Amino acid sequence: MSHSESRSLLSSLRSAFLAGIVLLAPIAVTLYVFNILVTTIGGGFRSFVISVAPPAIVPSALLEPRQLIFWNIMGTLAVIGFVTLLGYVSRWVLGRFFFNTTDMVIARLPFISTVYNAVKQIVQTFSTQQKAIFQQVVMVEYPRKGVFVLGFLTSTNKGETQHKTEGNLRNIFVPTTPNPTSGFLLMVPEEEIIELEMTVGEGMKLIISGGAVVPPYREPVPGPPPRVPGREQPVPVK
Secondary structure (H helix, E strand, O other), X not given: OOHHHHHHHHHHXXXXXXXXHHHHHHHHHHHHHHHHHHHHHHHHHHHHHHXXXXXXXXXXXHHOHHHHHHHHHHHHHHHHHXXXXXXXXXXXXXXXXXXXXXXXXXXXXXXXXXXXXXXXXXXXXXXXXXXXXXXXXXXXXXXXXXXXXXXXXXXXXXXXXXXXXXXXXXXXXXXXXXXXXXXXXXXXXXXXXXXXXXXXXXHHHHHXXXXXXXXXXXXXXXXXXXXXXXXXXXOOOO
């Protein structure tokens, strides 16, 4: 075997060894964490689980040192179930009580209450109820031609304001930056509205960040002209 062939073989073995490490590393870390979890938590509650288990399912064979891993796993599952149950209880009972108490206390603190209420209003803006009000993200020219603002389409104009104007108007809510809970209403002719593809959440992030967080956009690929029903498509000339 020549020197170049030896180096090639060693390079191939090294690459295969590194690939094996990359493949086994996540499995090894997972097994290590699982072993610590079962040994620490399950081992601590093993005696309790054995004491409450029916005697018929606790044969002496399972109490041998090599078989105690089974009861460690059962102890771990018992702890996970207890913590999950406690989370449900605290969410609907204790959590609601502490949340209301904390909200009331913070709302009475000077200066802190101002910041807290502002953040709370912003969070509420992202709620499902608020998102249902905003139908689509749009752009309109404001306050002068050539300058654009981002807004949210809320509804089609109706009533007296529509009756006393020409054309079809659409109601656009333009929020302020960085607090989107305040803003102003624009009634814009629908032909002057630029509809955007970004979601309401992405539009909110763009406004709150002052334009720093821009959602990604992939330009549509131009395709063949749409087929018109009842009209034959031209046959390309070869």
